[in-house]
């Protein structure tokens with residue numbers, strides 16, 4: 001039957017404190033990490049930590065002093081004080097108080113070492129209370145934090161709690177692995193002793209043989225640790241018994257029985273007597289067997305070891321069978337059967353606890369994995385959606401850029417076309433219509449006037465003696481004069497009029513809706529403007545004038561070529577009539593002179609008495 005050291009604190013009465021001391025030796029549940037701001041409190045805490053497993057009375061006295069300094073404690077000191085209180089609760093048998101306080105610490109703290117220590121202590125306390133499911137859950141909280149714990153002793157204590165609890169629930173391989181992990185990490189002597197006990201128990205549970213040297217080496221680590229040393233010897237003895245060395249086992253147990261009884265630890269005392277009862281029965285030392293049965297059963301109430309009880313009842317039944325026969329042995333057999341059932345249930349419930357917690361952990365892990373996968377799926381969907389949105393945005397941007405560049409291109413093309421059109425329609429020097437475009441516009445205007453039945457006039461003018469301007473002042477001055485003349489006429493034109501340069505210094509105007517008299521007025525205005533042009537801006541002083549010819553479109557006379565020819569004739573008459581004058585072409589009286597000398601058109605060709613253009617240098 002498996003046997004294992006029970007967690008400490010489960011035994012009522014006067015032995016409780018000593019049992020708690022053992023728990024502290026094995027699990028060393030204590031405070032760590034000191035704050036620096038209050039040396040006296042730190043000193044008290046350190047002293048209490050040092051004495052926690054050896055002198056509970058002194059620890060109680062120190063706690064009294066520590067409590068007085070709590071109001072001025074730093075947060076880290078407060079954590080140490082709380083751990084000390086938990087320790088005190090455990091050593092005084094107030095396990096439920098310890099559990100509540102540890103749960104509170106776990107709820108409040110995010111600090112890894114604090115949580116590790118609290119969860120390890122909680123696992124230990126729950127095991128003491130035989131709440132193995134809760135103990136295993138507490139380990140599930142503590143163990144993942146172990147790699148973060150830099151304080152080696154604190155880390156070892158937590159891992160050893162795990163090893164002890166796993167032995168208790170029959171998970172010997174796990175227990176052995178944790179003990180070996182700690183063993184490989186330079187543990188202190190006290191921990192090495194606990195490792196020896198846990199390892200031997202696990203090996204027995206796993207039916208793994210070990211030689212005497214292994215057990216003796218373990219015992220060598222247990223100087224000053226009588227209870228743990230007692231466990232090591234008990235596991236050693238059991239190993240001897242299992243390998244047919246009952247006499248050696250009895251000798252080992254008998255040799256240390258007095259020391260074990262001196263510890264006052266009922267669990268271990270009951271275990272010793274129960275195993276001795278079994279072994280002495282096997283060696284037919286019936287008296288000793290009976291004595292050990294009586295001792296084991298006497299302490300069984302405090303021991304809380306179903307294993308020791310069932311062993312003792314079995315030996316009692318065997319002794320009764322041998323002394324009084326089957327009938328006399330029946331009551332003993334019934335007690336044995338009941339004890340065995342209780343023990344069986346106890347074992348099963350421990351093993352079940354492990355399975356339940358593992359199952360729950362697996363379920364939790366699966367749920368976490370499922371959530372993780374769902375989360376990944378959501379993230380994937382989100383990134384797909386985002387990618388799609390980005391693609392749409394990109395597409396929209398490309399479209400916008402495309403449309404914008406197409407628009408810009410269309411705009412540029414249109415502008416280019418317009419510029420080209422203007423260039424083809426415009427006289428480069430003066431900016432007014434060129435001859436070609438003027439002719440087209442004139443034809444269109446005249447056609448419209450004919451349709452509308454309204455009059456129209458065509459005015460032609462040619463600058464007088466312009467050659468002299470070029471010859472005397474240069475071609476640039478001539479160009480300047482041409483631009484000034486065009487600019488002087490433009491304000492006189494309406495939107496419907498067409499004004500163009502017919503070539504050289506010759507210009508034409510088509511004036512829809514105007515008769516000859518109105519056209520003459522406009523020509524006179526233009527003449528006045530030419531006279532007012534200040535040529536000094538070109539660097540020279542000279543005067544500008546022109547000879548104007550006006551033709552009016554009468555009934556059936558809207559043909560541009562005809563009208564242009566008439567105006568040309570009138571202008572020719574103006575030139576020959578003395579220049580700087582306006583002449584109007586009329587079919588019935590073609591020699592009417594307006595705003596200058598009057599004479600028949602054809603007769604008046606040639607110079608007149610009108611003053612020639614005077615050039616002022």
Ligand SMILES: Nc1nc2c(ncn2[C@@H]2O[C@H](COP(=O)(O)OP(=O)(O)OP(=O)(O)O)[C@@H](O)[C@H]2O)c(=O)[nH]1
Nearest residue numbers: 462463464465466467468470475476478479504505
């Ligand atoms: N600066 C300049 N001169 C031009 C341009 N086109 C024609 N001319 C000049 O205009 C002058 C026209 O001279 P003519 O035909 O003899 O006429 P005119 O000197 O004005 O004499 P009348 O018309 O008889 O009064 C010539 O010297 C041409 O070279 C031009 O674009 N720029």
